[in-house]
Amino acid sequence: MSTTQTGPTLDELRRAYRAAARGDYRAGADNAPQRAGTERRWDPAEPVTVVAGCHGGAGASILAAAVATVHPGASRVVEGRAAAASGFCAAATAELGQSATGWIAGARGDVRLERGSGLCLHPDDVTLPDPAPDGTALTVLDLSWDPRVLAHATGWLTSALLAARSPVLVTTATMPGMRHLEAVLHALPQDHEAVAVVRGGHRSRRWPTPVEQQTGPRARDLRQAGRVVTVPTEPQLAITGLDSSALPGSVLAAAAHVLALAYPAGRTSTTTTTTQESNR
Template sequence: MTIATRAVGIDELRRAWCAVQEGQFLLPRPTERETVPRPTAPAVADDRTWHPGETVLPVVGCLPQAGATSLALAIATHEAPARVIECSPPTASGLAGAATAELGTTSSGWIVGRRDQVHLARPGTHHRDAGLLPLPDDAATGTSLSVLDVGWELGQLMALGGWLSATVDAAPRVVLVGTATVPGLRRLETTLNLLDPARAIVAVRGSDPRRWPHELTTAMGPATGDQHRAGRWVVVPHDKRLALRGIDSKPLPPALVAAGREVLRHVSAAGHPQRGNS
């Protein structure tokens, strides 16, 4: 980097030296009771913990377009009355066209809608990280389950504060959604290594691992292989219509809802999901 300089005359140097000698350039030192003022952070609400009354099941996509949102909706559809809380930014929403009835925006900033007995909530504004998400509103009367479509990379989420990170960290069961591809299995393995494996239920979009080609079976990491051998594994079918059009107001494919039912069977077999942080 080049710094521009100018010539300094003898008279200017002499005046500067005299000013130093007279103490004109000395900064006042704080006394014992004084402190140098520092910039203050914006005030943040003290209570950032979510206290839902219903059970909560987080669903984490291990990579983009893994199908986490559609599986979260399938789980809620099977367990209805239930709701899906999508936590990804509005620009990445998979539920924008999912409601059969839009119910507006709540005072806390969530856009809410409904499809049959499943209520939907998604952020109305963009937040630079998950720690800034507003707390979800209370669930509708009779809601048995809130499915969290986490929508953030798990490592990034765990490094942040906020109710979403705390909820995922406290949940007894977390559904990890991957794809039957080499990159998908790599990301699934790294995500599994961030969790206690006993908490994870793996859902992989594609065929049963027994039908995988050799290059896929060899891409399965140790933690992923342990999940399959332990039976904490759900095969999620690939649906061409969903892949092409995304989630709309039409009913979900029955095979996908069946996969959601299978996820809940594993959750029930392992113990109930979280019922609020009280």
């Protein structure tokens, strides 16, 4: 007697999709290679400032580049996302090539930009960064993954986020943006002294009432402590994104404030910063 073979159920398809996202699609699950990012912890010699977007399109890559720009010493930005989604594809003024470990380096004036070259379906697939060049005084780590996802991962990106005493969290001055910020703050250890960067922030002392109403208790605590930095909307950046052009003075000024809060040893004057950027 023959039997009729049916296709996979919806639940089976969902489980298969989640397994593929975890990397379990590799032949021989028991013999599957360890995820690249879980091999060992990242232990850079230089100080690190961690920047994370609370949601897609928050502007974390722009802020990370600005923070590296305003730092008075040699600095680099490491981007922890897949190459296809990189926010730095058009940001470099010169390309420096690809390392043996797959990191693509570029230069943006005095700032070194490093982005991955592979496809990463999970944050634990991101390979460890290359050691910083000699003389690097600060690495700005653009996490490039939702911190709520990283809180449940195990790789070096997660370790870097959890080890950061003052992570920089970037969001937008919208109702969804404030909800995302509060959710991210709840996903992080309570002893973190985060810095919240609110893009599109209003210059007036109070935000629009709907935005204020969506500001949760932890975000209000940061605001009360003076750890919320607003960045006004820049029309040109809204169109072009991060490219090789000089960053606007308003963004650099906000980045200098962020640097002073997240990394007090790296504070510098806005005047010097703006001059450095305009000379590149």
